[in-house]
Amino acid sequence: MSERIHSPEPAREPVLNPVDRVSEMLFGLFMALTFVGAVSVAQSGRDEIDAMLAAALGCNLAWGLVDAVMYLVRTATDRGRAITLLRSVRAADAQTGRRLIAESLSRVAVRLVSDTEIEAIRGRIVALPSVPERPRLKRDDLLAALAVFLLVVASTFPVALPFVVFADVGTAKAVSRVIALAMLFFGGLALGRYAGYGSWKVGLMTVALGTALIAAVMALGG
Numbered sequence: 001m002s003e004r005i006h007s008p009e010p011a012r013e014p015v016l017n018p019v020d021r022v023s024e025m026l027f028g029l030f031m032a033l034t035f036v037g038a039v040s041v042a043q044s045g046r047d048e049i050d051a052m053l054a055a056a057l058g059c060n061l062a063w064g065l066v067d068a069v070m071y072l073v074r075t076a077t078d079r080g081r082a083i084t085l086l087r088s089v090r091a092a093d094a095q096t097g098r099r100l101i102a103e104s105l106s107r108v109a110v111r112l113v114s115d116t117e118i119e120a121i122r123g124r125i126v127a128l129p130s131v132p133e134r135p136r137l138k139r140d141d142l143l144a145a146l147a148v149f150l151l152v153v154a155s156t157f158p159v160a161l162p163f164v165v166f167a168d169v170g171t172a173k174a175v176s177r178v179i180a181l182a183m184l185f186f187g188g189l190a191l192g193r194y195a196g197y198g199s200w201k202v203g204l205m206t207v208a209l210g211t212a213l214i215a216a217v218m219a220l221g222g
Helices: 018-036 046-091 094-104 107-112 115-126 139-154 156-160 169-195 199-219
Strands: none
Touching: 018 046, 018 139, 018 156, 018 169, 018 199, 046 094, 046 115, 046 139, 046 156, 094 115, 139 156, 156 169, 169 199
């Protein structure tokens, strides 16, 4: 009796890729640190600390919402562009269709595919039974937008929590800085692993770059 061989189902893609996750986390971290870094050890009392914590959380709530909405806008725009490309290829003659497909590929990808392969892609596009009338957002898109919002907001708490735990402002600020450096390092570590480069080097580079960016933002009044 012959056994039926089942082809493996494609793995479910994560809602956000590592670059998106780390980028959103670092964005929220930078925003929070502009408030934390402005705290004066000598002059800040409990009222000033509470005001700083509220401002940092409020800022990241607002920007998390903006970033989530813009993620949906970007997703819908990219999807609409893809639909427009499909329609254009289906309506064009073979030569124009191949040119449109080639122009849509990245500079690296277009060098790796032959004219025969591009024609095969065009043939599959033309053979599609139909093309969506308009771009539609899916459940995973909404989940990704929610993840963007939560990452930006959640990145506030690690650097703000020391000001709740420690009564001494100097100690709280020092602990907050150590946590921020650790978040920068591990964020860079994740990016390095994802890119296939030396993860430790990327982690240290992210610490240096992040520190410079925070200093620049604060110097500019951010």
